[in-house]
Amino acid sequence: MNTMTRQQVLDMYFMDARHKLIDLAAFLDRVDRSEGEDDFRIQAFREAMQHLGSGDTDRAAKVLMTFSDPTTEPIPAATTKAACGAWPGADNG
Amino acid sequence: MRYIEPHGHMVSRTTDDYLAMVTAGCQAVCEPAFWAGFDRSSANGFYDYFCQLTEHEPKRAAKFGLPHYSWLCINPKESEDIKLADDVLALIPEFIDKPNVLGIGEIGLNKNSRNELIVLEKHIQIAAESDQLILVHTPHLEDKYKGTRLIMDALKNDSRIKPERCIIDHVEEHTIGMVLEEGFWAGMTLYPESKCSPSRAIDMLERFGTERIWMNSACDWGISRPLAVPHTAFEMKQRGHTADWIDKVTFQNPITFMSQCPKFKIKP
Ligand SMILES: [Zn+2]
Numbered sequence: 414m415n416t417m418t419r420q421q422v423l424d425m426y427f428m429d430a431r432h433k434l435i436d437l438a439a440f441l442d443r444v445d446r447s448e449g450e451d452d453f454r455i456q457a458f459r460e461a462m463q464h465l466g467s468g469d470t471d472r473a474a475k476v477l478m479t480f481s482d483p484t485t486e487p488i489p490a491a492t493t494k495a496a497c498g499a500w501p502g503a504d505n506g
Numbered sequence: 507m508r509y510i511e512p513h514g515h516m517v518s519r520t521t522d523d524y525l526a527m528v529t530a531g532c533q534a535v536c537e538p539a540f541w542a543g544f545d546r547s548s549a550n551g552f553y554d555y556f557c558q559l560t561e562h563e564p565k566r567a568a569k570f571g572l573p574h575y576s577w578l579c580i581n582p583k584e585s586e587d588i589k590l591a592d593d594v595l596a597l598i599p600e601f602i603d604k605p606n607v608l609g610i611g612e613i614g615l616n617k618n619s620r621n622e623l624i625v626l627e628k629h630i631q632i633a634a635e636s637d638q639l640i641l642v643h644t645p646h647l648e649d650k651y652k653g654t655r656l657i658m659d660a661l662k663n664d665s666r667i668k669p670e671r672c673i674i675d676h677v678e679e680h681t682i683g684m685v686l687e688e689g690f691w692a693g694m695t696l697y698p699e700s701k702c703s704p705s706r707a708i709d710m711l712e713r714f715g716t717e718r719i720w721m722n723s724a725c726d727w728g729i730s731r732p733l734a735v736p737h738t739a740f741e742m743k744q745r746g747h748t749a750d751w752i753d754k755v756t757f758q759n760p761i762t763f764m765s766q767c768p769k770f771k772i773k774p
Contacts, residue, residue, distance in 0.1 A: 414712050416746035425744065426705065473706065474679040481651040481680065482618070491586045491617035494541075496647035 457499040507749075509735050509756035510772065511535040512764070513612075513641075513675060513693060513722035516574070517555075517563055523725070523732040524570040530736040533757065534772045535567060536764065538577040538612035538641050543727050545584055549593035552580060556597060560604040575770060577611035577641050578602060585616070585625035595628055602636065608767045609633065611641025612675060615653040618645060626660055634666035639767050641693075642674045644681065646700065654681045658688055671766055675722070676701055682710055686718060691763050695724040696734035704738035708745060711755060720759045 417425070444455060451459075461479040464472045482500040508531045516524070516537050527535065537559060546552060559576040567574035578601055580594040601607060613629040615622045633640050640661070645653035654674065661667050674685045675693035678701065685692045694710060695701040702710075707721055723734035731737065735756055742752045757774070764770040 414715075416712075421746075471679070473709075477678055477680040478651065480648050482648050484652060485655065487618050487620045487623050487656065489620060491619040491622060494583050494616060496617075496645065496649050498647045500648040 453501045454497065454499040507531045507736060507739055507752065507756070508533050509739065510760040511723060511725075511732075511735060512720050512760040513538060513695070513724045514732065515540055515724070515726035516567065517558055518727035519725055519732060521566075521570075524567065524572060527732055528570045528572055530733055532572060532736075534573040534575065534760075536575040536577070536608065536760075537563065538643070539579050539581060540612055540643070540726065541581045541583040549590060549597060552594045553597055556601045560601055560606060564606050573772065575606045575608050575764070577609055578607060579610050579613045579629055580625065581612065582614050582616040582622045582626065582643060582645075585622045586619060588621055588624060591621075591625040591628070595625075595632065598632060602638070605769055608764055608770060609639030609641060611639075612643035613640065614643035614657050615645050616643075616649070618649055618653045618656055623656060623660065626657065630660060630664050630667060634664050637666075639764070640667070640672040642672060644674060644676045646676075650676070650678065651680055654685065658684070658690070661690075662688070670718070673720070673763060676724070677710075678702055679706070679710065682714055686714060689718075691718045691720070694719070694721045696721060696731070696738055697724065698729055698731060704734070704741045707738055708742055708747075711742075716751065716755050716759070718759075718763075719755065720763065721755060 457480050461476040464475040464479070469475065480499045484503060511527060511532055514535050514537060516535055539555065539559060556578060559578070563576070564574040578598050580591050585591050610629050610633040613626055615626060642657055644650050644657065657674065661669070661672055669689035670691070673691035673693050676695045677685050677692045682692050694707045696704055696707055711719065721735055721738055723730060723732055725732040739752050739756050761772055761774050
């Protein structure tokens with residue numbers, strides 16, 4: 414149930430989204446300027462960005478799924494309490 | 507406006523927070539048992555915490571005219587140690603009939619481990635035996651999707667558990683659909699840095715509707731905002747939603763769910 418026209422959505426949210434997009438661009442530049450290798454987090458991040466194109470739908474869910482553990486079995490034991498934001502893969506978990 | 511905070515860890519909050527909440531229209535606050543930010547050293551720590559949730563915190567809230575309800579469990583972050591979990595589960599019968607206790611929660615999974623799942627199943631067993639409401643915490647970030655599926659399977663595995671008496675909290679865009687499809691309630695947690703922003707929560711309401719869903723701040727000792735629900739209500743209003751629509755999500759829906767426990771006294 415949408416209450417707003419596209420013009421109203423843009424009036425209300427454009428500046429905020431623009432701000433976040435520039436922050437995101439600057440983050441990627443910062444990563445590229447830094448020395449060292451990519452890790453699984455930024456790899457998942459780059460993959461998730463593929464969903465931001467204009468032809469896609471349900472982008473938020475697809476981005477979330479890109480970062481998600483797709484396996485179905487419980488892990489043998491919890492060795493940490495924290496989550497890091499991206500799934501490290503079955504061999505690295 | 508009027509609203510209910512269905513998930514707030516008030517033992518970690520200040521009296522200024524209580525004042526701000528009642529000033530914003532809060533009519534009741536509900537406090538699930540959770541992790542303190544550090545591991546408790548024994549079941550005695552949980553005994554004291556359950557006393558705090560059922561005796562002390564309701565008195566503190568009452569000074570601000572705010573009815574306070576609570577939920578009991580050992581949270582999944584401390585569920586790797588099965589012996590500790592068993593000792594804490596043994597305390598629950600002493601507290602479950604206290605007048606402000608609504609059910610078992612927030613139970614669930616954190617890292618989706620075998621022991622966490624065993625302790626979750628033990629909680630489900632307790633809830634089923636005494637017909638308690640269930641409030642579920644779903645894991646964080648990359649663990650949420652898998653954990654939500656494992657939790658729903660565990661709940662569905664016990665035929666005594668009715669989905670409409672369980673709320674699965676901290677849903678996001680990739681989990682809300684399956685939670686609602688299975689007949690459970692869904693909770694959206696409004697956090698500044700993770701989980702869900704106000705604008706995304708409203709997007710989900712617009713897409714998935716306003717049945718069997720609530721919003722909460724889950725304010726605790728971490729970065730969180732006790733006024734996240736009224737702030738989101740304001741954004742709903744900015745988007746042109748009616749006062750009735752906002753009232754249903756922020757006030758009536760929490761009442762509908764929690765009134766399934768006769769101890770919950772707030773009326774719509
Ligand atoms: Zn919580």
